[in-house]
Amino acid sequence: MDRRQRIAIFTTASLPWMTGTAINPLFRAAYLAKGGDRKITLVIPWLSLKDQKLVYPDNAMFGSPWEQESYIGQWLERRIAFIPDFGICFYPGKFAVDKRSIIPVGDILEIIPNEEADIAILEEPEHLTWFHHGKRWKTKFRLHILAVDAADGEEKSTRGEENRIPRLSKLSAATQDYPRSIICNLHGVNPKFLEVGKKIFEQLQSRNRAFTKGAYYIGKMELAGLEIDLYGNTEDSDQVKEAGNKLKLVVRVHPGRDHADPLFHDTTDVVCTTTAEALAMGKIVICANHPSNDFFKQFSNCRTYDDGNVFIEATRNVEPVPLTDAQR
Incomplete structure (x- = not known):
C-alpha cells in the first residue's frame, strides 16, 4: 500500500x-x-x-x-x-x-x-x-x-x-x-531568484564597487517625461499603446518574459509576489507602509514610507545588503 x-x-x-x-x-x-x-x-x-x-x-x-x-x-x-x-x-x-x-x-x-x-x-x-x-x-x-x-x-x-x-x-x-x-506569505520564491541575488553581491564585492543602478517604478503615471517599457501578453496591449499615445508618453510594449529573465537582473517589478522575488535578487524595495507589505518589513533591504518626504529620504544612500540565511 x-x-x-x-x-x-x-x-x-x-x-x-x-x-x-x-x-x-x-x-x-x-x-x-x-x-x-x-x-x-x-x-x-x-x-x-x-x-x-x-x-x-x-x-x-x-x-x-x-x-x-x-x-x-x-x-x-x-x-x-x-x-x-x-x-x-x-x-x-x-x-x-x-x-x-x-x-x-x-x-x-x-x-x-x-x-x-x-x-x-x-x-x-x-x-x-x-x-x-x-x-x-x-x-x-x-x-x-x-x-x-x-x-x-x-x-x-x-x-x-x-x-x-x-x-x-x-x-x-x-x-x-x-x-x-x-x-502568511507562504508562496516563497523560485530558488533561481536567490541565486541571482547571491551572484550580484559576489560581483559587487569582487569589483569593490557600490550599487549604482537606477530604479524601477510602479504606481500612478503622474510624472511627465517618462519612457516606459511594458512586458506582458494581454488583450489590453493595443489599448495601452493607444492610451500612451493620447497622453504623449513613450510607451514600448514587449512580449511577456519570465521574472528571472536576464533582462530583469538589474531591474524588476515589485508588487505582491514579485516583491519577494526582488528582495531575493538582492534589490532594495521601497514600498508604502501598508498592511499588504507588513511581511516584507523584516528584510533589511525593504524601506517603507508614509508620505512623500519619507519616500524621498528612503531613496537616498540606498545600498543593499546580502540576505541572511534565515531570510533566504
Missing part, C-alpha cells in the same frame, strides 16, 4: 493563462512532490474551446486535456532543476466574464478518490466554493484543509465557506478578515 501523505491542490487557473493562481500552485505541486515522500495531485480547470479563446494568450488552444498537460509539463521543466513527479487532474470549468475568473462546473470533489483524500489546498477558495454543492470539504478530506486567499473586496466573499474550511491562509493583511484565518 502507498502510505505517502496525499495532498490535492485545487486552483482556478492553469497555463498558458499567466496568472498567480496558475503559476503558484504549479510550483507548489512540483516542490511538495520533490523527494517522493508525498503524493501530489494538482487539480486545474478544463475550458471549452470557446472559453479558451477568451482566456489564453496568443491564440493558444488545446484539443484535449492531455495536450494542455504536456504544455504545462514542458513549461515547468524549463524552470526547475529537477524532474517533477506529480499528477494533474482536470475539472470542467467555465470562464465567468463578469468576474474575470474561472468557475468550477459540477462537484470538483469527485476528482479525488475518497481513499486519497488526506489534505486539500485550495487556491482562491472563494471562487472554488462559490457554487459548490457537493460533499463538505472537511468531510471529504480527513486530515487538513488549507485555503490560500489572495482576494480582496466584498464581492469575493466565501459566502459561508468559513464554516467549511478549518484554516484560511491570507497572503496579506489587506484581504478580507475571516474566522480562523492566519496571515
